[in-house]
Amino acid sequence: MQHSTATLRRACAIGATIAVIGLSAGFGALTATTAFADEQPVAPTSTATASPAQGADSTADGADESAPPVPGATSRPTAEATADPTAEPSLPVSTPAATATPDPTAPVAAEPAASPTATITGDATVGSTLTATGHDFTGDLAYAWTSGDTSLPVTADSYVVAASDAGKTISVTITSDAEESATTTTAVITQEAAFPEASTEDDPITFSAVAGERFAHTFAAEGFPAPTYSAAYYSLDDPYASEDDGDESGYLPYGLSLDHATGALSGKPRYSGTYAFRIVATSGTTTASQYVNITIDAAAPLGVEVTAEDKDTFLTAHSTSWVIERDGTVWTFENETTRQPDGGYIGFGVGFEGGQPTIDQGGTLLVSGHLVDRFGNEVDDADGYPVPFTVTSDHASDVITPSRDPWVATDVTFPEASTHSLEVASSGFATAFTVDVQPTAAPAVSPTGTVVTPTASTGELAYTGSDAMHLLPWAGGLAVTGAAVIALQASRRRKQH
Known part of the structure; x- marks a missing residue:
């Protein structure tokens, strides 16, 4: 029996559409609704409906009732399933999924807990008090202090920097009873310049020497970085000294010289008398002065x-x-x-x-x-x-x-x-x-x-x-x-x- 061209074209279009829908559904890429990209005016006499029980039952005028059914095709009696029997099939367009509404009764995932940290406040200098603080710890805290590589017998949250710490770093490790731990370290400890023996302009330290005989004394000041030394104006008891004299020999007894690196004053003085001057120690930005009087006695008479x-x-x-x-x-x-x-x-x-x-x-x-x-x-x-x-x-x-x-x-x-x-x-x-x-x-x-x-x-x-x-x-x-x-x-x- 001969099939008409219209009937054959429509059967091919429907079959292609059903095949595309089935293939796309197999990959989960489309929903059950499929539409042609090029929408055509709906013709009331050219709607085809398929049902799973009947197969492909064409009711259009002039349809071939003997055409074999297309298995698995399901048509919805809506305008979306209506197509021009003469239109070429096109690829289906997927429909965006609807935005999900959060369930207020669903449990909220907890944010990760912050890691414990430790900080030290206070100046990194001898005599300063350092205070340790733990952050984001749970439970009771314990403190362990070290100076350089040496453990300190301190378990409190504060520590007073000692002179022996100069030139080292101070560290503290904070632990909790929940087995949490954090460590922090200071900068290198500095120390202000200072002489161990106090002196003033009215109460200087005194020395005596003999003309022509060797004299030596080292002025050792504390401080870090290591101090350097210089001689400075003190008084005009020495008639040759001058406040404007930039040469240290104007302050020191003639024949004595000062080592700027070690603070050693040495030599053989020549002229008798009492000489007053200052030894100045400089460490970093700090200075300290030692007031000095040296009495030079005459040698044996000649x-x-x-x-x-x-x-x-x-x-x-x-x-x-x-x-x-x-x-x-x-x-x-x-x-x-x-x-x-x-x-x-x-x-x-x-x-x-x-x-x-x-x-x-x-x-x-x-x-x-x-x-x-x-x-x-x-x-x-x-x-x-x-x-x-x-x-x-x-x-x-x-x-x-x-x-x-x-x-x-x-x-x-x-x-x-x-x-x-x-x-x-x-x-x-x-x-x-x-x-x-x-x-x-x-x-x-x-x-x-x-x-x-x-x-x-x-x-x-x-x-x-x-x-x-x-x-x-x-x-x-x-x-x-x-x-x-x-x-x-x-x-x-x-x-x-």
Whole structure:
């Protein structure tokens, strides 16, 4: 029996659609509803319905009732299952699944618990208190502290950093009775600079040494990083020190040097006296000062040093003095002396090597002698007083008036003009030198026959009160051993530098 073209085309379309639906359903890719991509107007006379019991029963006009049924095809009597019998089949379009509504009665999954951690608060420096805190632990906590690799006998939640911890790290391990654990560590422990022995400007540490003998002391300060050392200004008891002097030698006794890395002060000092200075230790950004006084005593005596000054210009604004060293070397000093409101005097001398003590005929020299060591330091007796000395002259006419006070110079008056040789002796040592006694001018005679005595200004400072000569018991020694000797030592230091 012949089949019509329309009937054959429709059967093929339906069969293809059912096959695609069955294949897609097998992979779970589609729902039970299938539609053609190209929707066509619904024709009321061309709807095909299939049922599982009847197979493919075509009711369309002119359908072939003998066409074999398509198994497994199920059609729904809706517009979605209606297709133009003349349309080409197309791929099915899947329908998105509906959004599920959460069940409020369903159990909620718990978030994972945070891991326990530990922190330390406090400065990582000696003397600071460190406090440990545990986070997200359960149960009771226990604390174990270590310094470097060494366990500390501390079980509390805090620890005071000890000096022995400097340069190490501090760790704490926190554990709970639920077998939880966490560890944290500090930075390297620092320590502020500090000297173990306290000192102040009014209460310094003191040392003594002897000129020419070795001296050594190490100023060891605590601190981490390891301190470095320097010398600094402290006071002007040392006349050669200056606050603006950047050279450490201006603060330290001459002959001593400071090791900046170790703090060792060592060497052989040369000049006697008391020296005041500071040793400064620097660690990181911190500093500490050690106030120091060193007294340098003179070495064994080797001779006599002589000082001389014209009595007529003594304690005046401008005067000349001389220092004769134990080997006979002469130094000449031009002095400037200023009277102070309290009655004292300040003298400054500028000297040069050479010259000769000079005085007018009839004038008086103030002569003093001092035992000195090989560096020119004055050597006193056991009680700290100058050793007595004697003065002799090769001119019997010279008038020598010794003083019973070792601090006061001896007066030597020269009635005759010529070159005089003097010797100053003390404790078996003696120094000789010459004095140029210049003749004075003959008195002038006026036309009337009256002798006119010339007068000269001595340049003496204005003075109100007692005569300045009343100050000689202390000022005589001051003048010849003060400005001149200080200037002489300064000159020696400059030469040796």
